[in-house]
Amino acid sequence: MTAAVAIPAPAAAARGRAPWPLLVPALALFVAVVIIPLVLTVLLSFHDWGQYKGIEPVLILKNWQEIWSDSYFHEMFARTFRIAALATLITAVFGAPEAYILNRMRAPWKGIFLLVILGPLLISVVARTLGWALLFGGQNGIVNKGLMSAGVISSPIPFMFTETGVVIALAHVMMPFMVLSVWAALQRVDPQIENAAVSLGAGPLTITRRIILPQIMPGVLSGAIIVFSLSASAFATPAIIGGRRLKVAATLAYDEFLNTLNWPLGAAVAVLLLLALVLIVVSSNALIERRYAEVFR
Amino acid sequence: MSFLELDSVSKRFGDHVAVEDLRLSVAKGEFISLLGPSGCGKTTTLQMIAGFVDLTSGAIRLNGRDLASVRPAKRGLGIVFQSYALFPHMTAAENVAFGLEMRGVPRSERETRVRDVLAMVGLAGYEGRHPRRMSGGQQQRVALARALVIKPDVLLLDEPLSNLDAKLREGMQIELRQIQRNLGTTTVLVTHDQTEAMALSDRIVVMNAGRVEQIGTPQETYERPASAFVSQFLGKTNEFRAHVEAGSGAPRLVAGSCAWPAPAGATGTVTISVRPEKVGFAGDGASGLEARVTTRIFQGNHWLFQCETECGPAVVIRQNSGEPQPAEGEGVRLVWRAQDMVVRPGAGAP
Numbered sequence A: 001m002t003a004a005v006a007i008p009a010p011a012a013a014a015r016g017r018a019p020w021p022l023l024v025p026a027l028a029l030f031v032a033v034v035i036i037p038l039v040l041t042v043l044l045s046f047h048d049w050g051q052y053k054g055i056e057p058v059l060i061l062k063n064w065q066e067i068w069s070d071s072y073f074h075e076m077f078a079r080t081f082r083i084a085a086l087a088t089l090i091t092a093v094f095g096a097p098e099a100y101i102l103n104r105m106r107a108p109w110k111g112i113f114l115l116v117i118l119g120p121l122l123i124s125v126v127a128r129t130l131g132w133a134l135l136f137g138g139q140n141g142i143v144n145k146g147l148m149s150a151g152v153i154s155s156p157i158p159f160m161f162t163e164t165g166v167v168i169a170l171a172h173v174m175m176p177f178m179v180l181s182v183w184a185a186l187q188r189v190d191p192q193i194e195n196a197a198v199s200l201g202a203g204p205l206t207i208t209r210r211i212i213l214p215q216i217m218p219g220v221l222s223g224a225i226i227v228f229s230l231s232a233s234a235f236a237t238p239a240i241i242g243g244r245r246l247k248v249a250a251t252l253a254y255d256e257f258l259n260t261l262n263w264p265l266g267a268a269v270a271v272l273l274l275l276a277l278v279l280i281v282v283s284s285n286a287l288i289e290r291r292y293a294e295v296f297r
Numbered sequence B: 001m002s003f004l005e006l007d008s009v010s011k012r013f014g015d016h017v018a019v020e021d022l023r024l025s026v027a028k029g030e031f032i033s034l035l036g037p038s039g040c041g042k043t044t045t046l047q048m049i050a051g052f053v054d055l056t057s058g059a060i061r062l063n064g065r066d067l068a069s070v071r072p073a074k075r076g077l078g079i080v081f082q083s084y085a086l087f088p089h090m091t092a093a094e095n096v097a098f099g100l101e102m103r104g105v106p107r108s109e110r111e112t113r114v115r116d117v118l119a120m121v122g123l124a125g126y127e128g129r130h131p132r133r134m135s136g137g138q139q140q141r142v143a144l145a146r147a148l149v150i151k152p153d154v155l156l157l158d159e160p161l162s163n164l165d166a167k168l169r170e171g172m173q174i175e176l177r178q179i180q181r182n183l184g185t186t187t188v189l190v191t192h193d194q195t196e197a198m199a200l201s202d203r204i205v206v207m208n209a210g211r212v213e214q215i216g217t218p219q220e221t222y223e224r225p226a227s228a229f230v231s232q233f234l235g236k237t238n239e240f241r242a243h244v245e246a247g248s249g250a251p252r253l254v255a256g257s258c259a260w261p262a263p264a265g266a267t268g269t270v271t272i273s274v275r276p277e278k279v280g281f282a283g284d285g286a287s288g289l290e291a292r293v294t295t296r297i298f299q300g301n302h303w304l305f306q307c308e309t310e311c312g313p314a315v316v317i318r319q320n321s322g323e324p325q326p327a328e329g330e331g332v333r334l335v336w337r338a339q340d341m342v343v344r345p346g347a348g349a350p
Helices: A002-006 A009-017 A024-044 A062-069 A071-104 A107-122 A125-136 A142-149 A163-187 A193-199 A204-232 A236-242 A249-258 A263-291 B042-050 B092-102 B107-120 B136-148 B166-183 B194-200 B218-223 B228-233
Strands: A048-050 A054-056 B004-013 B016-026 B031-035 B057-062 B078-080 B154-158 B186-191 B203-208 B211-216 B238-245 B252-255 B258-261 B269-274 B289-298 B302-309 B312-319 B331-335 B341-345
Touching: A024 A263, A048 A263, A062 A263, A071 A107, A071 A163, A071 A204, A071 A249, A071 A263, A107 A163, A125 A142, A125 A163, A125 A236, A163 A204, A163 A236, A193 A204, A193 B078, A204 A263, A236 A249, A249 A263, B004 B042, B016 B042, B016 B211, B031 B042, B031 B194, B042 B154, B042 B186, B078 B136, B092 B107, B092 B136, B107 B136, B136 B154, B136 B166, B166 B194, B186 B194, B194 B218, B203 B218, B203 B228, B211 B218, B211 B228, B228 B269, B238 B312, B252 B269, B302 B331
Parallel strands: B031 B186, B031 B203, B078 B154, B154 B186
Antiparallel strands: A048 A054, B004 B016, B004 B057, B203 B211, B238 B252, B238 B269, B252 B258, B269 B341, B289 B302, B289 B331, B302 B312
């Protein structure tokens, strides 16, 4: 008995070690392009910077103190997360019903409309955002022009360089992620489950609220995590719609790096954004998994 | 007095006829099975009763009332789905209580009824479990409890046992039958499993390609199949081509070297159908259908013989009574009683 077990053991051990060398290429790439730049950025955020002396490789808390004490940064971070939260809310409110309707469609339409929803992902975010600028951009925006010449409005709709504009444009850009996420959750729902609820006497509202919604909630919430983190770190849309005055974390970091050339301060903003996002995503993920353990099984 | 009546019910999907002119009346407390291969219209029929599918023509009446104007949510039918369709985010007790909640049953009564029905299906103590933490058999019981707790006029079962393994299925059949007998709930079962239909039902509706082939008790449909389809679908059968000789005297039914008095009205070429367990081996000197045993299989409680007869292949099943049985390759003569065979016009057998 003991001998029979002992014989295959060395072979099994060798097989157990075999996968590790296979990890090396991916690990090397990951370390080279993610870990090292990240560590360098964190280090950079502790360096000193001056108008005339440039970057000084010392370890001080100057940048962090500046962010901590200056209300400009508080306002900017609050705006960043407010915009991300509102965009997430809008995608959830519109995206979840959209996915549900899509899931109920018949054969040819289902495919066509899925393509319609996913199609925009093939177009660059910059192009999609510029579309909003073409429609609502001041006196020359097509919608503004049309409405003004029709006499519906007397001055252009305030869209460009407003927070509302950034939220709407971001929600539009992020919508496919929410729809896809809810769609994936809907695939796990038993197609007979609504009939089961109907046969027990439930009306359409009760079915939506008590049967469907609890089952797709994990999808809505994981979609929300994706949309929130992408919105909070979005650059192109806030840069184009928000312009130079309406700064968010990503555009501010960009400005510090490329215009002010205050790299250490830009690095501190970027690191803070990353930390905040990781904290929000990880904790909400843990919360969701605990709350919806039974649905996930 | 029929309790549930299907009056010339038809359903077409475009050009496809799913159900054609189905007439069926179910008495109160009766257990009816809709039996047939997939695509025969049995599930469509069930969904029409449930109200999930509209009728193309005809009417369904429950207790004399036309169901056409009654919304599915108001029909008060209990349904057990093939996939069970339990609510995964609710516990077993919450699943069962859902129908009572929709009916506005007060909480205290709800709790007692949920506990009682779960105990009845053998799930006492499982109230707090979530469906995905239960076995297939347990989920099946929750689904049954959820359908029964609302005291439905009619219980509809859509292939409820097809996802269980063979042993569990047999146990559930017996339990299902006992529960249905005790409660006296009128039940319609959809199944493609003939043994399940025979074990459970008072009457079987055999369906094929949207039409009813036969309605009868399990014994009737098995012993006196109305068509070749029924006799082949319900268990194994042997079919031989024969012809009726109208010579001098009474007409005779002749197959190979065997002859019987012809049944009244039979003429020309006919098909004889006889069940394998009704066929025996003739003793020494007695006459019978000449055959040779090609394969002999021992199956514990019975022997299974495959024979090549003068009229084609045949299967014979003999009880393992302890007596010596013919060996492979041995010449035998097959005999059966005249009342055990069904004679149908036409050359149905290949």
